[in-house]
Amino acid sequence: MSDIVKEAWKKYLLALQIHPLRTKAVTSGVLIGCSDIIAQKISGIKKLQLRRLLLLMLFGFAYSGPFGHFLHKLMDIIFKGKKGNKAVAKKVLLEQLTSSPWNNLFFMMYYGLVVEGRPWGLVKNKVRKDYPSIQLTAWKFWPIVGWINYQYMPLQFRVLFHSLAASCWAIFINLKARSIATKKA
Template structure:
């Protein structure tokens, strides 16, 4: 078993080095697919909704992975040559004031309009009602994750680390973004 893990991790690291954007996009898609499967089961769905699962994976592949890739590259450019806890704190604050609100809002819009197929008026009302509590929860959870990420993770592993931690967060967001209609499936 450990031989398999070693071979897989070696191949993954090789792909991460050769094709970082593609590897991060695929990784995000796979992890979001796993998270959505778990979220569906936790929300009481009796039969796995394959369309929803694929749309979630598409979100991870087309947005979450690439966004994280470019965000961390940008952060390293903005704070080039700067190190230390003060720099890490600035990165965390900047990320929490820009990327965090944007990501949560975009996810809620995508989930409501694309995954659930709801009209904009429904999604807008759901965002008005739920977005503040989602964002407050994010600001309680993600700064710690971001601190660890910027302080201890090499740049090429930051999206992977964030994606792994996002497993818990995605389940929360999935359940928060989903409507009662999902349980009828």
């Protein structure tokens, strides 16, 4: 088994080197798909909702992976040559004040409009009601992830690490979105 894992990791590293954006996009799509399968099972859905799964994978592939790729490259440009705890804290703070609120807002709108197919008025009301608590919860979770990511991860692995953490976050936010929809139904 370990030979299979070693070979897969070797192939992943090669793909990451040759096609970094594509590899990060695919990785993000696959991981959000896995997290949605888990979220569906935890929330008691008997038959896997394939449309939902594919739309969430599309979100990871088309948005999350590429966004993370360019975000981390930009952060390295902004903080070029700066190291240490102070630089890491500034990166985390900048990320939490800019991309974190945007990503949560965008995901909630995507989930409501595209995945659930709800009209804009309902999605807007849901975002208005639930976004503050989701963002406050995000600020309890993501700064820790950001700190570890900027402090210990090489640039090429930051999107992978972020995507793994995002899988856990996606389970939470999927379940939150789903529970709200269930309460209204």
